[in-house]
Structure formats: structure tokens, C-alpha cells
Amino acid sequence: MTAREHSWRSEETAGVAVSADSPFRSFWSDFSESPVAMAALVGLALIVAAAALAPVITPQNPYDLAEITILDSMLPPGGKNLEGKRYWLGTDDQGRDMLSGILYGLRTSVFVGIFSGIIAFFLGTTLGLMAAYFGGAIDSVIMRLVDLKLGFPSILVALLIVTVLGKGMDKIIIALVIVQWAYYARAARSAALVERGKEYVEATRILGLSHRRTIFCHILPNCLPPLIVVGTVEVAHAIILEATLSFLGVGLPITEPSLGLLIANGYQYMLSGKYWISFNPGLALFVTILCINLVGDQLRDVLNPRLRR
């Protein structure tokens, strides 16, 4: 990883002097070819920024009981309360500002998605690389575990784990890691199998480098492109799964901000025409997932050597 990172950084600092065919430049010019993907990337950056800055930019903290008042409950989008304060996306049954609620919920979604993705990435990639590098019994044990996991629909596995462990942020993250790791392991293994036979790996052996150093400093950087593509798909997947579990009432507890819980909460008022409590948090979730998938699609096209123009 360090090798790749280092080269990217030096190119950025070198600025104009870099030739157009450096890996990062050519990657970027391929990526920016699609206006849709660029728009999605900008959208995603805005969403992540808004989510990260939620406590700073939101008008209120919707999970602080001192800041909400029941008198303001059920205001439609754009509605004003008695003091003339305007709620751009309306309020829910407890008088919470929906805009603030959505941004806090997005914060949870993005955090859960990225955090569980990172753990699953390290766990799965390590196992996948080990399976490819050592082969033999290690390979079969790891790959049987991967098959076992991939044999089951994610929601079933997640439901099982959440029923056993109960509600809570830490439990959701554990469930999401268990759901995701196998996809990273499979992708890392198939990429590393190709790399293992190459000459540079042989060279590291002749140089007497340790297995660990060969795997993580030399094979891993060359296996990154497919793993990045898996990563975008899996983060989107994790975010949807967290929202779904929370919506069903088996995910996060109601004290935690979550888009799934906001949607479930608004569901009961929907039939009486108060659509905004459920609709807008869902729209935020949808747009987030859409942006991630569009970026992921473009990454897949750009990083796939078979489709190289």
C-alpha cells in the first residue's frame, strides 16, 4: 500500500510537470470522462461533508430533548412554528426538525458503512491474500468459510447475528463485517492468484523478504483495483442493510439517529397524508446509495483491464 500511496503523492506534488500517462493521471482522466460519474462524485462529497459536519450545520440537535418541543410537532415542510422559526423539511411527531434528523441519520449511515467496510476490507483482504499466497490447507479452509458465508443471503445472516447479539451500533457493525468480509476475501484471492505467479514476487523471495512484507507491501498494492470496486459496492450494501434492519426494529436502538428509524417512525403517519416524515429520509438514503453506485460503476469501467480502450 505504501508504495502506491507514495507514488500518488509525489505525482500530486509534482503538479504540472507530471506526464499525462502517470497511473493516477490516466486513471483520473478516464474517470472524469463521464459527467454522470463526476456529478455523483461531487454529490457524494457533499453528502459525506454534510454528514460529517451535521452537529455544526444543523439548526438543532434532534436527539437532545432540551432542544425540541412537542408544540412544533407535525409541521409540514417549510412550515413555521409560533415563534416564526421555519422548518424547511417539516417536523416529526415529537417536534424534531426533519432536516437535522436526516443529516444526523446520514452521519450514522456513512459512519456505519465506511467503518464496517474498513474492518471487513482488512479482515477479508488479509484472509484472501493468505489463501492465494500460501495455498494448500490454508486456502481450502479459508475458501470453505467464504463459500459458507456466500451461501446465505446477507439479510438472513444479519438477522441471525442481530437476534443473537441484540440492538446497538457495535452489534450492527459486527453483523455488517460478518456479512461483507467474504466478498473482499474472494476478490483479493482471485487477484492475488494472478500476481503470485509474476516475477516480482519471485524477486522478493530471492531478496529474502518476509512473507508478511511480500504480501502486504508488494502483492496487495497490485490487487487494489478490484478491491476498490468491491469496496464501493459493499459500502452501499452495508448502508442499505443498516437502514433496513433499523427500519424493521432490529437494528439501532431508537436513541441513535438512523434513517431507517426515521422512516419507520413516519410510516404510521403516512396513511394520514403526513408523507414528509418517511419520504425525505428515504430520499436522502436513496440519493446517497445512487451516488455511491454511480461512482462505483465508473470505477469498475475504468479499472477493468478488459474494457481498457
Added chain:
Amino acid sequence: MTFFILRRLFQSVVLLAVVSLLVFLAVFAIGNPVDILINFDATPEEITRIKRQMGFHLPLWQQYFVFIGSALQGDFGNSFINGAPALKLVVERLPATLELAIAALLVSVVAGIPLGLVAGLRPRKPSSQAIMAGSILGFSSPSFWVALVLILVFGVQLGWLPTGGRGETVDVLGVQLSFLTADGLAHMVLPTITFALYPTALAIRLTRAGTREIVLLDFVRFARAKGLSEKRVIFVHVLKNILVPIVTVMGVQLGILISYAVVTETIFAWPGMGKLIIDSIYLVDRPVMVAFLMFAVFIFTLINLIVDITYSFLDPRIRISELR
């Protein structure tokens, strides 16, 4: 071929045994069910008696074999809530879930494959790009939110379609079916659309990717050179070659749909297995949870087994690579 089937069968049995152990240990870890069954003021003697009655005084590994032994006879214990056999409760709900899952699968195959074919044959046309945009939208929309929007538009605003329950059903050989009555069909529309969204998007992508790869191959060029009509080239030669992987993926989708019924059924109050499991999780109804999980895994494994065997019949390369 027999060797392949036997080997695959053996793998499935091992898989089920491993999962049963995991489910057993996992559910055992939830907590002591005696606490749920007894009164707060029960005496220690009563507690011991109930423990003996339920077999909880045995060591864990013995309890597992008791569990496996009765599970093989279809006995997962009785529901803590209404006392009926747990497996019976789950199996009773199967037709409702299956009805919805099969309807969704049919919709996704009938809509997804032709759309994917169009998008794959002419990838640069605006209509093809619209199809692909639609498929990304389908992939990205959380199904529970789509369900709410559908209820909002067609149920609340327009008032065209019912939004909950199965409607009028017909008894066919002791099984209640909705799709045979107009009312039942109307009740099926919204849940089926919600359910079909993901598999349709998937079918479009797979068909498009398959088509794009296959039209470049020599045999397609040869078929064209031979002077076959475009229709025959596409519908006989191209379609036949892309259909095998697509049908297998869609087969596995049936198992996935059955598990995802949890979401759709909860929203549309569809009385299937998914609604049952969520209710039993809320009520900590352990036997029903275990029966559902084992049954869902069993069905999933069975579908995978059937799909794999069918696939190896259709594509001899799989059999050969397995033998090596």
C-alpha cells in the same frame, strides 16, 4: 455425473450440519428460555422441573444432539406464544411467501431479459442508456422506501390499489392462494413490484453484460456470415448462450427473495414467513426463530443444489472442472 451429484449432495448435508450447529449455539447464547417460561414467583423446585422437562440440565453437546434428532423429525419444539409446533407455523406461511417470490421472479425474468438484450445489442442508443439508468436506480433504491412510496402514490393519493393483506384467497388442495381472485391479484401488485425491483435490475445487467461479450465471438459472426436472419442470430444463437448463467443466477435469486420477504411482508402486512420471523424476534419466540432460520437455510441450500445440478447438465465444463 452421479459422482458430481453425490459430492454436491454431501456438501449440502455438511453445510446444513454446520449451520444447525451455528444456529443452535447462537440461539443458545440469546439467554435462558426458562426465564421466559416461568412466573416471577416460581419456586426453585418448579424451575428445576421445567429445566428437566425441556432438557436444559444436559450438557451442551448432548442438547445439540437432542436438538438435531428432533429437528430431523421436523420437531423444533412448540411456540412459546401460542403453543403450536414451531415448524408447522413456519411451513403454513410458506405458500404466501412463495406466491409473492415466484410472482416477483417471473416479472423480473419477463421484463429484465428482453430489456437487457436490447441494451446489450445497441449499447450506445439513448433507449439502451435509459434502460441502464433504470437498472442503476433499481439497484440503489432501498426496497422498504420504494414500498412506502408505492403505498403513498397508489394507495393513499390515487386510491387504486390495496396496501395490506392478501385479499380474497382461493383454497387449492388446502393451500390458500391469492392470485386466482381479482381482489387477491390487486393485493399482490404493490408487494410484487417492490419485490421484483432488485432481481429485475440484476437480470438487465446480467443479460446486457452477457450479450455484449457474446456478440463479439466468432460463432455469432459466422452465423451472420452464413446469412441467417438477425432475428434468428439473436433469438437462437445469442440468447441460448447467455441464458444458462442468467437462469442459474435467477434460480438462486428465488432463495434470496424468500429471505428478503422479511422486509416486503412487514410493510404490506402480507402474512408470510418473513412477517412471522419479525414478529417472533419481537416476542423472543425462540422455537419459531430457530425453525424459521433452519427452514430458510434448508430451502436455500435445496435451491442451490437444484440449480447447480441443472447447471452441470446444461454446461458440461462444470462437471469436468469438478472432477479434476
